[in-house]
Amino acid sequence: MEKTVCELFAGVGGFRCGLNNIKESVVYSPENNAKEKWKTVWYNQWEPAEKSTQYAHDCYKYHFGVCLDKNGNDTTNVDIEKVDKSTIPDFSLLVGGFPCQDYSVASSLATSKGLEGKKGVLWWSIRKMIEVKQPPFVLLENVDRLLKSPASQRGRDFGIMLACFRDEGYTVEWRVINAAEYGYQQRRRRTFIFAYKNTTKYAQHISKTVGCSSEDNDSKSSAAKLLGAEGFFAKTFAIKPIQESKIKIISLSENLGDISDSFQFNFENCGVMKDGIIYTIKTTPQYFGKQITLGDVMETGNVDESYFIPEEQLYYTDPEINRSDESQGKLPIQQRKTWQYLKGAKKLLRKSANGHEYIYSEGPIAMIDEEDKPARTMLTSEGSFSRSTHIVRDRKTGRIRLLTAEEAERIQGFPTEHTKYCDVDGKVVEMPLRKRRFMMGNALVVNLISDMEKTLSSIIDAE
Structure with missing residues (x-):
């Protein structure tokens, strides 16, 4: 089977970089694209919040060009819906x-199955694809x-997704993976979902491993082999031995509307769905x-000097102090605009909607990020005056500063300077710094996709 890819919600190309093990920033050329192991036949990236710019798409285009549809049109920057x-x-x-x-569904005569998702919810575009x-x-x-x-009906949204896959004839494996627990440079937990058609050779191989027997012990034993050793994620990211007796089993209703209305289930961080039957268990990574x-x-x-934080914005009192008490009154605004205050523990006087006064508390977080550990999870607010923003001690000067755009890229496993340039209507422009940080806060850890590619490649080769 040919290794061909369609990348949705492509961002700046994290999946593409990972699948093709791209380590250095490339500029689009037919020659560069021809070197890619996985041929991207089409992608889509459209940011509805951007009215005049589409930096993510234009960064992707700068590196990889565009892909035309069957009609010869470029729809890579069109609303996927x-x-x-x-x-x-x-x-x-x-x-x-x-x-x-929110992946809930509503009754409608607009689809053959009598159900459709809420407008603007992008899962339904994936299902349609x-x-x-x-x-x-x-x-x-x-x-x-x-x-x-959602919090009001735990597990409903994922149950709807699994039912959609079931209805289209797929088996689904999932795993929540923290990149740092497999040796990478960021503590970032994400859910990964791998689905395969039941008609593939891979599915036929897996069918010999996991079954949906009416005997709980038999089905748990098969699921344990799949989740612990034979499945896609098990072969890519090792885990400690699992106890099959702790595997939970539940069946999905045949009716998607019933799932939307009443399904609740505590999904664990690892599992498989086959023929509407779910097997799930909490697993622990094993990495040496x-x-x-x-x-x-x-x-x-x-x-560059622009990344360094002025001394007056760092501390407002003794640097060893990491807490403030404003239960009797607020500190002066100049003190509250320091990183010491922002990242420190707090006691704040607040008032509820009914006028009741209470003390709100929050704990401290490390002001200077530790270099001997993986980075904390990067958010789209990276670089702003926010508790989640990384502050580091410059390795050359010892002064305190924000992360550079290139460091943010490397924390996500992208090539250095991957987000620096964009192709805007044929003209090369630089992406603004705040956008570069936003793109990285919104991305995935590319290294994990590179690891998965090895397993994917062997699966595709065997088809």
Whole structure:
């Protein structure tokens, strides 16, 4: 089977970099694209919040060019909900990192199945792509809370997704993976989903490993082999031995509407769904290799002065103090605009909607990020005056500063300077710093996809 890819919600190309093990920033050329092991036949990136710019798409285009649909049109920067999925070239692997939203359904006569998702919820575009194109394999990424959303009906959203895959004839494996627990440079937990058509040779191989026997002990034993040793994630990311007696089993209703209305289930961080039967268990990573740290990806040479934080913005009192008490009154605004205050523990006087006064407390976090550990999770607010922003001690001067754009890229496993340039209507422009940070806060850890590629490649080769 040919290694062809369709990348949805492509961002700046994290899946593409990972699948093709791209280590250095490239500029689009037919020659560079021809070197890629996985041929991307089409991608889509459209940011609805951007009215005049599309930096993510234009960065992707700068590195990889565009892909035309079957009609010869470039729809790579068109709202995916408006794209005619039948015009997309065929592919063997669908990939994408999509937003975590409300996946509930509503009755409608607009679809043959009598149900459709809420408008603007992008899972339904993925389902439509799967329904129309029937790709043999699917690899998706989402936040870890996907398994427990919404808070009012735990597990409903993921149950709906699994039912959609079941209805289209897929088996699904999932695993929540923290990149740092497999040696990489960021503590970032994400849910990865691997689905495969039941007609593939891979599915036939897996069927010999996991079954849906009516005997609980038999089915748990088979699921344990799949989740612990034989499955896609098990072969890619080792885990400690699991106890099959702790595997939980539940069946999905045949009716998607019933799942939307009443399904609740505590999904664990690892599992498989086959023929509507779910097997899930909490697993623990097992890794004995090298640990990449924040210090390993930091600059060792000169850093532009703009990244350094002025002394008056760092501390307002003794640097050893990491807490403030405002239960009797607020500190002066100048003190509250320091990183020491922002990252320190606090006691704040607040008032509820009914006028009741209470004390709100929050604990301290480390002001200077530790270089001998993996970086904390990077968010889209990276670089702003926020508790989540990384502050580091410059390796050359010892002064305190923010992360550079290149360090943010390396924390996510991208090539250095991957987000520096964009192709905007044929003109090369630099992406603004705040956007570069935003792109990285919104991305996945590319290293994990490179690890998965090895397993994917062997699967595709055997088809």
